[in-house]
Amino acid sequence: xxxxxxxxxxxxxxxxxxxxxxxxxxxxxxxxxxxxxxxxxxxxxxxxxxxxxxxxxxxxxxxxxxxxxxxxxxxxxxxxxxxxxxxxxxxxxxxxxxxxxxxxxxxxxxxxxxxxxxxxxxxxxxxxxxxxxxxxxxxxxxxxxxxxxxxxxxxxxxxxxxxxxxxxxxxxxxxxxxxxxxxxxxxxxxxxxxxxxxxxxxxxxxxxxxxxxxxxxxxxxxxxxxxxxxxxxxxxxxxxxxxxxx
Amino acid sequence: xxxxxxxxxxxxxxxxxxxxxxxxxxxxxxxxxxxxxxxxxxxxxxxxxxxxxxxxxxxxxxxxxxxxxxxxxxxxxxxxxxxxxxxxxxxxxxxxxxxxxxxxxxxxxxxxxxxxxxxxxxxxxxxxxxxxxxxxxxxxxxxxxxxxxxxxxxxxxxxxxxxxxxxxxxxxxxxxxxxxxxxxxxxxxxxxxxxxxxxxxxxxxxxxxxxxxxxxxxxxxxxxxxxxxxxxxxxxxxxxxxxxxxxxxxxxxxxxxxxxxxxxxxxxxxxxxxxxxxxxxxxxxxxxxxx
Ligand SMILES: Nc1ncnc2c1ncn2[C@@H]1O[C@H](COP(=O)(O)OP(=O)(O)OP(=O)(O)O)[C@@H](O)[C@H]1O
Ligand SMILES: [Mg+2]
Numbered sequence: 001x002x003x004x005x006x007x008x009x010x011x012x013x014x015x016x017x018x019x020x021x022x023x024x025x026x027x028x029x030x031x032x033x034x035x036x037x038x039x040x041x042x043x044x045x046x047x048x049x050x051x052x053x054x055x056x057x058x059x060x061x062x063x064x065x066x067x068x069x070x071x072x073x074x075x076x077x078x079x080x081x082x083x084x085x086x087x088x089x090x091x092x093x094x095x096x097x098x099x100x101x102x103x104x105x106x107x108x109x110x111x112x113x114x115x116x117x118x119x120x121x122x123x124x125x126x127x128x129x130x131x132x133x134x135x136x137x138x139x140x141x142x143x144x145x146x147x148x149x150x151x152x153x154x155x156x157x158x159x160x161x162x163x164x165x166x167x168x169x170x171x172x173x174x175x176x177x178x179x180x181x182x183x184x185x186x187x188x189x190x191x192x193x194x195x196x197x198x199x200x201x202x203x204x205x206x207x208x209x210x211x212x213x214x215x216x217x218x219x220x221x222x223x224x225x226x227x228x229x230x231x232x233x234x235x236x237x238x239x240x241x242x243x244x245x246x
Numbered sequence: 247x248x249x250x251x252x253x254x255x256x257x258x259x260x261x262x263x264x265x266x267x268x269x270x271x272x273x274x275x276x277x278x279x280x281x282x283x284x285x286x287x288x289x290x291x292x293x294x295x296x297x298x299x300x301x302x303x304x305x306x307x308x309x310x311x312x313x314x315x316x317x318x319x320x321x322x323x324x325x326x327x328x329x330x331x332x333x334x335x336x337x338x339x340x341x342x343x344x345x346x347x348x349x350x351x352x353x354x355x356x357x358x359x360x361x362x363x364x365x366x367x368x369x370x371x372x373x374x375x376x377x378x379x380x381x382x383x384x385x386x387x388x389x390x391x392x393x394x395x396x397x398x399x400x401x402x403x404x405x406x407x408x409x410x411x412x413x414x415x416x417x418x419x420x421x422x423x424x425x426x427x428x429x430x431x432x433x434x435x436x437x438x439x440x441x442x443x444x445x446x447x448x449x450x451x452x453x454x455x456x457x458x459x460x461x462x463x464x465x466x467x468x469x470x471x472x473x474x475x476x477x478x479x480x481x482x483x484x485x486x487x488x489x490x491x492x493x494x495x496x497x498x499x500x501x502x503x504x505x506x507x508x509x510x511x512x513x514x515x516x517x518x519x520x521x522x523x524x525x526x527x528x529x530x531x532x533x534x535x536x537x
Contacts, residue, residue, distance in 0.1 A: 051438050080440030090435035094453050104439040107449065156440060 002065045003028045004160055004191045005050065010059030011215075012045055019045050021215030022059070027160070027193055027208075032186050034202035034223070035195040037212035038238055043195035044087075046212070047162045050193070051082050064159060080108055083153030087165040089145045091137040097124060097148045098133040104155045123151040127181055143174030147181055154185075161185065163194035167201075179205075199242055203227050211235050308498075315500035319492045323504045326488030327512070330474045333402060333484070337409040337474070338467060344410060345417025346456070350447055352418075353425055366418075373415035378473055381408045386480040405477030413470050420462050424455030461527065464520035468513050475509070485509070 007025040011018065019042045027033050035043045048054040050061055052068065052075045061069045068078045091100050102120035105111045111119065124133055127147040137145055146166055153161060163182065167175045179201050186192060186205055196202050202209055203223040210220040211230075219226055219235050230236045260268075297303060348366050351359070373381070385408050390399040398404055428451050436446040478487035485508055489501035 048434075053434055053438065076437075076440050076442045079438055082438070084435075084438040086431065086435065088431065090431045092432065092435070092450055092454075094457065103449065104441070107445050108440040152439070 003062075004064060005193065006060075006062040006065075007046075007050070008060050008062075010046070010049060010061060011057045012042070012049055012054060013057045018057075018215055020049070020057075023212075023215075023217055025193075025210060025217060025220075027191060029191055030186075030189045031207040032192045032194065032205050034206035034209045035193065035212055036197070036199070036202060036209060036238075041212040042215060043212055044164050047084070047164050047193065047195060050160075051084050051162060052078055076108075080104075080156045081159045083156065083158035083161045085146070085149050085153045085161070085163045085166050087169055089137070089142075089149045089169070091145055091149055091152070093137050096134050096136055097129060097140065097151075100137070100148060101152045101155050104152070108156060120151070120155065123154055124148070126154075127151045128177070141174060142170045143177045146170060146174075146178050150178070150181060150185075159191065161190055161192045163192060163196075165195050165197060168197055197242060199227060199239070211238070213238075310499045310503055312498055312500045315492075315496065315498045316504060319489065319501040319504050322488045322492060323485050323501055323508060326483055326485035327505075327508050329402070329482060329484045330471075331512075333406055333409070333474050333477060333482075334471055337406050337413070338470065340406075340410045341413045341417050341470075342463075344414035346421050346452070348414065348418035349421035349425055350452065352422060353447070354443065370415045370418055373411050374419065376412070378408065378412050379476055379479070381412055382476055382479055385411075386477075401477060401480030401482040405474075405480050405482055409470065409474065409477070413466065413473075416466050417463065420459050420466060421455060423462075424459035425451055427458050428454045458527070461520050461524040464516055464523065468516045468520070471512055471516065472509060475505075 003026045005025070005027040007023050010020055010023040012020040023042075023046060025033070025046075035046065037043055045054060049056050056069050059069070060067055063078060063081060066073070068075075091097075092103070095103065098117060098120050101123050102113075102116040105116035105119050106113060109116070121130065121133060124130055127150055129144060129147055129151070132140060132144060132148070135144075137148070140148065146169075150166070166182075167178050170178065175198070179198070182192070182194070182201075183205055194206075206223050208220060209223045209226040210217045211226060212218070213232075213234055219230065219232055226235070227239065230239060300306075348370065352363055352366050352370075354363070376384075382405065386401065386404045389397050389404055398407070432450055432454065433446055436450040441449065475484060475486040478484050478490065481487070483491070485505045489505040492501040493499060
């Protein structure tokens with residue numbers, strides 16, 4: 001079985017500052033990979049590269065076996081197969097929750113307005129926001145905004161979901177509702193790559209944890225191994241720093 | 247829709263401290279109103295005395311503030327203003343889409359669009375640089391001089407063309423600032439959904455950009471209202487020209503005062519509307535508190 005996502009030897013420089021120096025990563029269908037690492041270690045950059053929001057400096061990224069880093073592929077076409085949820089939600093403030101979610105099915109999926117909206121209502125119901133369809137983002141709590149953003153990311157029926165620290169802008173009491181939703185998505189078989197600072201959650205949900213350090217995947221494996229029995233001093237140091245705040 | 251729970255004011259008796267605070271605030275508000283009123287009166291009084299005691303006041307009064315001249319010119323100047331309003335409406339209706347299109351096209355990336363971007367940059371630089379009055383002389387007299395029968399020759403048409411060229415460039419810059427003010431994360435979110443550049447622009451960036459620039463656009467609009475008067479140099483009988491005609495035949499300047507008052511009356515609604523939109527925008531931004 002080919003992996004949904006296969007990242008090999010990916011490098012990314014900003015100017016002459018190397019941020020990613022050769023990332024290798026395999027994500028098989030229905031699994032959850034957690035990216036951990038210090039601030040500035042390149043987690044967001046890697047996710048942006050996978051979604052083609054950044055052009056890689058070198059290396060290859062394959063989605064379902066197709067090389068998406070090939071400049072000949074249609075980037076818009078690739079992005080439709082990948083859902084992204086950002087740390088700061090990035091909902092469209094001038095659209096209701098329903099329009100935020102139905103935008104992609106209408107414009108990209110070419111569904112009729114009524115069909116796109118009924119699909120969006122289904123998705124909003126799935127994230128527990130059936131009653132907020134007509135609310136604008138500034139009337140939603142942080143947790144509700146983030147759940148709307150997740151519904152929006154699911155609207156294209158993506159093969160792969162990228163989550164970039166989706167709970168770190170949330171008040172502690174709102175984190176739970178978003179994490180529960182992600183657990184549900186995993187149970188439904190979604191393939192997920194998520195950057196996170198929630199070690200407890202990574203341990204609970206991830207099939208594989210990757211520690212990004214100095215531009216490479218310094219350590220990776222099942223959570224009990226990487227988080228429970230770290231082999232490198234740098235990872236031990238990182239974990240003791242984050243866990244102290246949990 | 248969730249509704250904010252309203253504070254149950256009045257059901258609970260206010261404390262003595264709060265009552266005292268309110269008394270103090272009322273007093274302070276009353277005092278500042280009184281001070282403002284007195285200082286305005288004093289200022290106006292001083293100004294009035296100074297002007298009416300100037301050596302040439304009697305002369306000025308009869309040439310600028312003649313009651314009979316005022317009522318005589320008023321209908322003609324008002325009729326001229328109707329021409330201004332028609333030009334204004336047509337011009338703004340063209341300027342808005344021109345400005346928005348120019349601004350949007352200037353953001354399109356890719357080598358194919360290089361010439362388009364280049365031409366539009368030159369357009370904006372040139373027409374923002376030329377004083378409108380010079381443009382009116384060049385186009386308003388230059389085009390008819392070509393003698394081509396298919397080209398427009400009426401002052402109204404050519405004047406409107408000049409206003410569109412000049413203000414199109416101003417509006418384009420205002421719209422471009424609006425486009426740049428939309429946070430890049432909005433674009434990233436739209437692109438990550440698979441929307442292409444044009445769809446992202448049309449559905450996500452421009453609606454937010456336009457909302458953000460309504461106050462500065464209205465400001466430009468007020469300035470356009472006045473600049474429409476410049477088409478009078480092409481012989482169009484607008485409010486300014488109508489006043490000028492009366493002035494030439496009577497040597498009295500009251501018709502210009504009539505025109506000035508009418509232009510002010512025209513500007514006030516736009517100015518108040520701009521204030522209202524700005525206040526609304528600030529309220530929204532504070533309520534929205536986007537991360
Ligand atoms: N567009 C850019 N131009 C230049 N440098 C950038 C750019 N984007 C990111 N960087 C740099 O790349 C490095 C990695 O950033 P990135 O956002 O990927 O880190 P991160 O692991 O997501 O950190 P955090 O946990 O704080 O979100 C940082 O040093 C950052 O300054
Ligand atoms: Mg990040």
